[in-house]
Amino acid sequence: MKYSRSEENYLKAIFHLQQAGSRGVSTNDIAEAMETKASSVTDMIKKLAAKDLVNYVKYQGVSLTESGRSTAIMVIRKHRLWEVFLVNKLDFPWDKVHDIAEQLEHIKSEELVTKLEAFLDYPSVDPHGDPIPDQHGNFKQTQKRLLVKCDLNEKYLCVGVKDSSSEFLRFLDKKHINIGSNITVLSKEEFDDSMQIQVDDQKHFISKKIAENIYVSAQ
Amino acid sequence: MKYSRSEENYLKAIFHLQQAGSRGVSTNDIAEAMETKASSVTDMIKKLAAKDLVNYVKYQGVSLTESGRSTAIMVIRKHRLWEVFLVNKLDFPWDKVHDIAEQLEHIKSEELVTKLEAFLDYPSVDPHGDPIPDQHGNFKQTQKRLLVKCDLNEKYLCVGVKDSSSEFLRFLDKKHINIGSNITVLSKEEFDDSMQIQVDDQKHFISKKIAENIYVSAQ
DNA sequence: CTTTTTATTTAGCTTTGCCTAAAAATTGTT
DNA sequence: AACAATTTTTAGGCAAAGCTAAATAAAAAG
Ligand SMILES: [Mn+2]
Ligand SMILES: [Mn+2]
Ligand SMILES: [Mn+2]
Ligand SMILES: [Mn+2]
Numbered sequence: 001m002k003y004s005r006s007e008e009n010y011l012k013a014i015f016h017l018q019q020a021g022s023r024g025v026s027t028n029d030i031a032e033a034m035e036t037k038a039s040s041v042t043d044m045i046k047k048l049a050a051k052d053l054v055n056y057v058k059y060q061g062v063s064l065t066e067s068g069r070s071t072a073i074m075v076i077r078k079h080r081l082w083e084v085f086l087v088n089k090l091d092f093p094w095d096k097v098h099d100i101a102e103q104l105e106h107i108k109s110e111e112l113v114t115k116l117e118a119f120l121d122y123p124s125v126d127p128h129g130d131p132i133p134d135q136h137g138n139f140k141q142t143q144k145r146l147l148v149k150c151d152l153n154e155k156y157l158c159v160g161v162k163d164s165s166s167e168f169l170r171f172l173d174k175k176h177i178n179i180g181s182n183i184t185v186l187s188k189e190e191f192d193d194s195m196q197i198q199v200d201d202q203k204h205f206i207s208k209k210i211a212e213n214i215y216v217s218a219q
Numbered sequence: 220m221k222y223s224r225s226e227e228n229y230l231k232a233i234f235h236l237q238q239a240g241s242r243g244v245s246t247n248d249i250a251e252a253m254e255t256k257a258s259s260v261t262d263m264i265k266k267l268a269a270k271d272l273v274n275y276v277k278y279q280g281v282s283l284t285e286s287g288r289s290t291a292i293m294v295i296r297k298h299r300l301w302e303v304f305l306v307n308k309l310d311f312p313w314d315k316v317h318d319i320a321e322q323l324e325h326i327k328s329e330e331l332v333t334k335l336e337a338f339l340d341y342p343s344v345d346p347h348g349d350p351i352p353d354q355h356g357n358f359k360q361t362q363k364r365l366l367v368k369c370d371l372n373e374k375y376l377c378v379g380v381k382d383s384s385s386e387f388l389r390f391l392d393k394k395h396i397n398i399g400s401n402i403t404v405l406s407k408e409e410f411d412d413s414m415q416i417q418v419d420d421q422k423h424f425i426s427k428k429i430a431e432n433i434y435v436s437a438q
Numbered sequence: 439c440t441t442t443t444t445a446t447t448t449a450g451c452t453t454t455g456c457c458t459a460a461a462a463a464t465t466g467t468t
Numbered sequence: 469a470a471c472a473a474t475t476t477t478t479a480g481g482c483a484a485a486g487c488t489a490a491a492t493a494a495a496a497a498g
Binding site for chain 1: 326
Binding site: 027038041042043 | 475
């Protein structure tokens with residue numbers, strides 16, 4: 001089964017929204033994520049439901065069916081593999097690859113994905129630390145946690161970012177915070193949740209908003 | 220200016236038809252090349268003319284404007300660069316890359332093409348021997364000639380193919396005829412233009428139809 | 439120079455994916 | 469419970485890109 005670019009984008013958006021909040025995904029949330037109107041979402045949802053890609057009950061939001069979920073995952077797999085290609089092979093900075101991957105993820109060819117993955121040496125995460133599903137759609141969610149919720153004076157490893165916007169990623173570049181950086185929270189300000197952190201051999205003050213968008217794991 | 224996938228495909232088809240026959244390209248020829256109907260072609264031609272991509276006079280066919288020509292060339296450039304990527308980096312056989320390149324050629328990103336070209340070490344021809352335009356749209360048509368028109372007992376170098384269909388390319392693989400092969404015409408049959416040829420260290424009998432689809436250059 | 443055949447264009451319809459505005463259902467508030 | 473606000477769906481339309489069938493122009497044949 002082949003689905004249109006638009007259908008794939010809806011499935012992907014629903015998948016991501018489903019990951020975030022645990023219950024049925026609302027029409028409005030999808031509309032916001034897709035930067036479109038709620039009425040357009042209702043239209044598309046009906047088409048997806050007719051193709052058995054989502055479970056849909058009027059006024060109660062949608063959830064992906066098994067088929068919808070695996071289709072979404074395969075698109076995400078391609079997106080992340082292409083991001084690795086762009087960064088590792090073509091030398092793109094990590095904040096410039098998302099929009100191009102949004103296009104590349106819709107190229108239809110099983111063979112291409114398989115060969116690309118081999119060429120890249122079977123990477124397990126993309127340049128933003130997000131896991132890359134294998135050809136069966138399996139991937140392990142590493143137990144990562146947001147820096148904002150970390151303990152003082154523990155050594156952590158930066159493993160990903162929540163916000164992958166170019167603005168945020170360039171901010172991290174400026175502070176030399178990369179995936180793989182060692183991070184320790186030196187102090188926390190009760191008043192605004194800002195914190196002083198040690199990144200490898202540098203110290204920085206960062207706001208709550210920053211700390212809410214950096215994933216770390218214990219090391 | 221950004222053009223739709225369909226518009227790009229029309230421009231490319233018109234460019235190729237223009238290369239072949241020297242005069243205005245007819246509606247029917249475009250329809251056949253695009254595997255669509257003449258009425259659809261007329262519709263699209265009007266849109267392209269409105270955008271100043273083709274010169275169009277009712278009932279007299281079309282020709283590309285300077286803008287149309289350079290747009291077509293940029294799409295062809297991307298197509299051929301991606302084919303090189305697929306063959307040289309991902310190990311695709313040369314008969315399996317065209318359809319995937321048909322999709323990849325529409326990815327929009329100047330930066331991507333530039334970096335891809337550098338990654339591939341600025342190739343001058345694609346896997347089928349067709350020249351790759353540079354970023355300004357310049358490319359030299361190498362003086363190649365069809366094997367069917369070659370002289371006896373002269374040494375030639377295989378430089379390209381006219382038909383890039385999977386069927387023809389697999390036939391060439393079977394006979395170990397590649398780009399770079401040394402070819403000499405040993406004898407010609409007047410009756411049906413079939414010929415005996417020497418390919419590197421092997422001898423083959425080939426029909427006129429085969430000889431009409433192999434490009435060689437003197438060496 | 440007509441007539442016939444072929445090529446091209448026009449007219450009208452379809453599907454996909456989107457929109458606005460209005461209607462209906464759900465949820466929140468007194 | 470009744471009203472208000474919000475969310476979701478429906479109705480009606482639009483643009484892109486295609487189609488078939490009919491009309492018209494150009495080319496070929498007699
Ligand atoms: Mn991305
Ligand atoms: Mn990513
Ligand atoms: Mn090709
Ligand atoms: Mn080619």
